[in-house]
Amino acid sequence: MAGETAVGIHDLSFATTEFVLPHTALADHNGTDIGKYHLGIGQRSMSVPGADEDIVTMGAAAAAPIIARHGFDRIRTVVLATESSIDQAKSAGVYVHSLLGLPSATRVVELKQACYGATAALQFAIGLVHRDPAQQVLVVASDISKYDLESPGEATQGAAAAAMLVGSDPALLRVEEPSGLFTADVMDFWRPNYRDAALVDGQESITAYLQAVECTWKDYTERGGRALDAFSAFCYHQPFTKMAYKAHRGLLNSCGYDTDEAEIARAIGRTTAYNAVLGNSYTASVYLGLASLLDGADDLAGQCVGLLSYGSGSVAEFFAGTVVPGYRDHLRTAGHREAIDRRKPVDYARYRELHEHSFPTDGGDHPTPSETTGPFRLAGLRGHKRVYEER
Numbered sequence: 001m002a003g004e005t006a007v008g009i010h011d012l013s014f015a016t017t018e019f020v021l022p023h024t025a026l027a028d029h030n031g032t033d034i035g036k037y038h039l040g041i042g043q044r045s046m047s048v049p050g051a052d053e054d055i056v057t058m059g060a061a062a063a064a065p066i067i068a069r070h071g072f073d074r075i076r077t078v079v080l081a082t083e084s085s086i087d088q089a090k091s092a093g094v095y096v097h098s099l100l101g102l103p104s105a106t107r108v109v110e111l112k113q114a115c116y117g118a119t120a121a122l123q124f125a126i127g128l129v130h131r132d133p134a135q136q137v138l139v140v141a142s143d144i145s146k147y148d149l150e151s152p153g154e155a156t157q158g159a160a161a162a163a164m165l166v167g168s169d170p171a172l173l174r175v176e177e178p179s180g181l182f183t184a185d186v187m188d189f190w191r192p193n194y195r196d197a198a199l200v201d202g203q204e205s206i207t208a209y210l211q212a213v214e215c216t217w218k219d220y221t222e223r224g225g226r227a228l229d230a231f232s233a234f235c236y237h238q239p240f241t242k243m244a245y246k247a248h249r250g251l252l253n254s255c256g257y258d259t260d261e262a263e264i265a266r267a268i269g270r271t272t273a274y275n276a277v278l279g280n281s282y283t284a285s286v287y288l289g290l291a292s293l294l295d296g297a298d299d300l301a302g303q304c305v306g307l308l309s310y311g312s313g314s315v316a317e318f319f320a321g322t323v324v325p326g327y328r329d330h331l332r333t334a335g336h337r338e339a340i341d342r343r344k345p346v347d348y349a350r351y352r353e354l355h356e357h358s359f360p361t362d363g364g365d366h367p368t369p370s371e372t373t374g375p376f377r378l379a380g381l382r383g384h385k386r387v388y389e390e391r
């Protein structure tokens with residue numbers, strides 16, 4: 001039994017990249033009808049990292065406002081979830097910890113299970129807080145979604161980091177028990193260590209995701225979870241925003257409900273605003289869905305929200321949270337809007353150049369061009385070591 005303490009998300013902040021590619025530019029290049037992107041997959045633009053940005057600079061930028069508001073006295077653990085890791089041994093979280101100036105008396109670790117990793121991190125954090133409610137855990141989900149040029153996945157690329165402060169008596173969302181869980185060994189999406197871009201079987205991945213939704217919900221209800229009509233909104237992992245609609249339609253179908261499109265739009269529509277313009281941010285995606293809902297919806301105080309986290313390969317979890325009365329005083333809506341609006345549009349040629357950027361592997365001194373304006377930058381690679389700078 002988890003105990004009486006209410007534990008959950010106390011603060012939530014996201015950051016993204018310096019550049020953005022509108023889907024109109026991609027459609028112009030490859031001759032695709034823009035309707036396929038805007039309506040078919042529900043995407044308007046994708047965040048594109050500069051050569052001096054990566055999961056560390058985004059993760060630190062997402063977390064910095066949280067540290068500025070709450071300090072770090074209660075933070076004893078940092079968990080960074082990613083599937084676009086920069087090192088096979090060292091946690092990207094250690095770089096983030098350093099850039100944020102967190103105390104050395106902290107445990108830091110990186111977690112991976114495709115896009116699901118941040119939910120594992122959140123649940124681990126909740127367990128730690130139940131063990132000692134005085135402690136808080138900084139969870140950072142940071143990813144750059146990258147597919148081969150001209151592949152079907154290209155239009156679903158994106159990049160962002162979400163940072164969450166997890167603690168007792170949270171200001172935003174109380175996370176509830178039980179969770180519905182599901183794991184299946186499938187090859188729907190993967191990235192071998194020698195590859196920069198992910199490999200994916202697109203239709204297989206959609207089928208695997210839909211099966212995971214059904215199975216997590218079954219486990220959730222068998223463990224005494226809430227009824228479907230108790231939820232006022234559902235935040236799904238959004239590899240592209242139309243996937244959330246497919247998922248919810250599938251869930252309603254499997255529960256024997258009518259798949260009324262207006263009802264689906266009511267449950268999903270407010271969760272997609274950020275992901276539609278940022279693109280797939282893998283681990284961060286479901287929490288950007290939550291940020292979009294909290295920032296954009298009418299007052300949700302006391303209402304119940306469902307979260308469905310899916311990571312290819314695959315692992316999924318469904319859980320519920322109750323929105324805390326007064327949560328609106330703690331949102332970062334203006335900062336989130338600014339993170340989106342400050343991005344500089346690039347044309348297809350520049351996007352392609354950035355997409356193809358990689359560091360030489362010779363261990364030499366390879367400074368990056370200074371082309372971004374965020375609070376942190378990757379200054380270069382020196383002797384196989386990543387060098388970061390604070391602005």
Ligand code: CAA
Nearest residue numbers: 033035036039040041152153156202203205206209239312
């Ligand atoms: N106007 C309006 N709609 C149009 C259109 C037009 N002119 N042209 C096509 N469409 C619609 C299609 O009908 C289709 O809609 P439905 O799915 O509702 O049938 C939609 O646009 C997409 O068209 P296609 O299926 O033909 O697109 P595609 O095969 O080229 O690519 C994709 C789609 C497979 C999802 C591809 O983008 C991809 O591989 N993406 C990466 C994998 C992915 O995101 N998988 C999701 C589940 S896995 C997961 O969630 C983990 C993760 O983060 C990766």
